[in-house]
Amino acid sequence: MPRSNLAGVQVRDAAPLFAALGDETRLKLISRLTTGGPGSITQLSEKSAVSRQAITKHLTVLSQVGLVHSTRRGRERVWELRPRRLADAHQYLDGISRQWDQALEQLKRFVEE
Amino acid sequence: MPRSNLAGVQVRDAAPLFAALGDETRLKLISRLTTGGPGSITQLSEKSAVSRQAITKHLTVLSQVGLVHSTRRGRERVWELRPRRLADAHQYLDGISRQWDQALEQLKRFVEE
DNA sequence: GATACATGCAACCAAACAGTTGCGTATTAA
DNA sequence: TTAATACGCAACTGTTTGGTTGCATGTATC
Numbered sequence: 001m002p003r004s005n006l007a008g009v010q011v012r013d014a015a016p017l018f019a020a021l022g023d024e025t026r027l028k029l030i031s032r033l034t035t036g037g038p039g040s041i042t043q044l045s046e047k048s049a050v051s052r053q054a055i056t057k058h059l060t061v062l063s064q065v066g067l068v069h070s071t072r073r074g075r076e077r078v079w080e081l082r083p084r085r086l087a088d089a090h091q092y093l094d095g096i097s098r099q100w101d102q103a104l105e106q107l108k109r110f111v112e113e
Numbered sequence: 114m115p116r117s118n119l120a121g122v123q124v125r126d127a128a129p130l131f132a133a134l135g136d137e138t139r140l141k142l143i144s145r146l147t148t149g150g151p152g153s154i155t156q157l158s159e160k161s162a163v164s165r166q167a168i169t170k171h172l173t174v175l176s177q178v179g180l181v182h183s184t185r186r187g188r189e190r191v192w193e194l195r196p197r198r199l200a201d202a203h204q205y206l207d208g209i210s211r212q213w214d215q216a217l218e219q220l221k222r223f224v225e226e
Numbered sequence: 227g228a229t230a231c232a233t234g235c236a237a238c239c240a241a242a243c244a245g246t247t248g249c250g251t252a253t254t255a256a
Numbered sequence: 257t258t259a260a261t262a263c264g265c266a267a268c269t270g271t272t273t274g275g276t277t278g279c280a281t282g283t284a285t286c
Contacts, residue, residue, distance in 0.1 A: 014134075014140060015134075015135055015136055015137040015139075015140050017135075018131050018132075018134035018135035018140075019131075019135025019136065020135070021131035021135070022128055022129070022130075022131035022132025022133070022134070022135040023128055023132065023243095023244085024128040025244085026128075027127060027128050027131075030209065031209065031212070034209055034212045034213045034216060035212050035215075035216055036216075037216065037220070040262075040263090041262075041263065042261085042262060042263085050245070050246090051245075051246065051247085052262090052263085053245080053246075053247085053264095053265095054244070054245055054246080056263080056264080057244075057245080058244085061243095074262090075252065075253040075254060075261070075263070076253095076263075077262085077264095081213070083210070083213055086210065086213075087210075089206055090203070090206045090210070093199060093202055093203045094203070096144065096147055097196070097200075097203070099144070099147045100147045100194070100196055100199075102148075103147060103148055103149075103150065107150070136274085138274085153232075153233090154232075154233065155231085155232060163274085163275070163276090164275075164276065164277085165232090165233085166234095166275080166277085167274065167275055167276080169233080169234080170273090170274075170275080171274085174273095185233095187232090187283070187284075188231070188232050188282065188283040188284065189231090189232055189233075189283095190232080
């Protein structure tokens with residue numbers, strides 16, 4: 001049984017996940033992948049202000065926490081979103097919200113007695 | 114009307130918010146504040162592995178994105194959670210999920226026709 | 227008023243990060 | 257087979273980050 005469990009997502013797993021989301025360029029990448037579907041590095045770099053190499057690094061960061069996944073196709077590498085991990089982050093915040101509500105409830109009961 | 118809007122939370126606002134959440138020590142602080150209620154710096158440092166000054170810095174980071182708030186009370190400074198900003202992060206992820214679902218729906222319609 | 231307590235301020239440090247540039251390698255296409 | 261395309265690798269750089277330590281300042285309390 002896991003210690004320090006919060007809605008199925010471990011605390012030590014959640015931090016790197018949020019850290020990966022904590023960059024504007026990476027958030028834009030995620031949004032692009034979400035609405036525009038999978039794309040090659042060159043395609044993903046096209047509208048970006050930063051270089052192709054920078055995009056590659058950001059994609060690596062995102063892939064390390066499982067937010068994206070890539071497959072080789074010919075001479076290009078196609079990246080796609082892994083929405084499962086986004087759900088994990090979502091779930092973690094849900095867990096905190098639940099804790100918060102519980103604490104409020106207990107405080108309410110304490111005051112009323 | 115705001116540009117680059119995603120469920121009411123701006124992209125450029127979301128990145129620092131997630132970045133603030135992207136540290137294990139800070140996540141633990143948030144969890145502590147959620148379940149244990151407000152506390153002084155000394156109280157919040159007590160169970161921590163790092164120094165009081167480190168905790169202070171983390172609280173500053175959290176306060177800069179509005180996740181916590183502090184008030185002076187006598188010789189101590191009491192910190193409390195601001196759940197509104199947590200809801201913002203939550204909402205942002207919701208927005209991406211919605212985008213993702215829409216993209217899937219469009220793809221489905223495209224394939225079926 | 228002296229003492230203990232709680233915090234603030236500042237300097238410092240190593241490591242990580244976001245980004246660039248240059249060059250090499252694989253894979254199509256002419 | 258020669259170009260053009262798409263990517264990978266590596267070195268380098270300035271800045272941020274997470275952390276420490278030492279000392280100063282404000283505030284109760286006796």
